Amino acid sequence: MxxxxxxxxxxxxxxxxxxxxxxxxxxxxxxxxxxxxxxxxxxxxxxxRETILIPYGADTPFSFTGQRGDARYLRLMALSWLNLRLNINSENAADSHEMLLASACDGAEKTLKPVLAEEKARVTTNDGGSVFYPKDFRVWAGSGVVDITGQLSLTYGMHTAAPVPKHYRIRTDIRNDRLCWSAFLEVPDAQ
Structure with missing residues (x-):
């Protein structure tokens, strides 16, 4: 037991x-x-090694670790530059274009100045305005390229033209520790 x-x-x-x-x-x-x-x-x-930026009065800061930023930040910056170029009227065209050229990379503004002068002259002489309605964004954060497609509505005095489909490509770079655009192109439609 x-x-x-x-x-x-x-x-x-x-x-x-x-x-x-x-x-x-x-x-x-x-x-x-x-x-x-x-x-x-x-x-x-x-x-x-994150960089934190608050672009042009946005409410939310963006942080990124790369050279140019993440897709959200590049999309927001491209949209703000596009608004400075295309959402203009006869009263604010000069100031908007001046702000747009101030955010250009060194030497990049030379190619866009004649185009902006033509757009400003067209809007101011006819007491008109333009508004861009974006439809689609494509962002390549690695290369810093943003493609934006949408409709551009033009008004001249009391007359409104039919919306025109437009496609813009903006290339961004970091120079002198700031984000700037190095190319702002209108891409022709393949029709």
């Missing part, structure tokens, strides 16, 4: 030791996982 109690006690002790061993192994695995996750997060925090 004493032998049975002793073997039953040894068996219970062996089961308890096995359960404790499994619990210790699981606890060590959990500790290792927490240690490695903490180490990876600390390395990410220490080596974080």
């Amino acid at each position: 004493e032998y049975r109690l002793r073997t039953a006690g040894n068996r219970n002790m062996a089961i308890a030791l096995m359960v404790l061993l499994v619990m210790v192994i699981l606890a060590l695995g959990l500790c290792w996982r927490m240690y490695s996750d903490n180490r990876a997060l600390m390395a990410r925090l220490v080596n974080n």
Whole structure:
């Protein structure tokens, strides 16, 4: 009888030791996982090289780690530059175009100045305006290219012309620690 109690006690002790061993192994695995996750997060925090920008009065700051930014930021900047060029009337055309040229990369404004002067003259002489309604955006954040398609509505005095489909391509660069556009092109439609 004493032998049975002793073997039953040894068996219970062996089961308890096995359960404790499994619990210790699981606890060590959990500790290792927490240690490695903490180490990876600390390395990410220490080596974080994010740039945080608040563009042209937007409510939300954008952060990015690349040279040009993420797609959301490039889309917002391209839309603001497009608005400065196309959403104009006879009263604000000069100021809008001046702000647009101020955000150009060094030397890029030379190619756009004649086009802007022609657009400004067309709007101011006819007491008109233009409004661009974007329909589609395509952003290549790696190369800094933004394609925007939409409808351009023109008004001249009391007359409104039919909306014209337009396609613009804006290339962005980082120069002198600021984001600027280096090309602002109207892409002809393939019809």
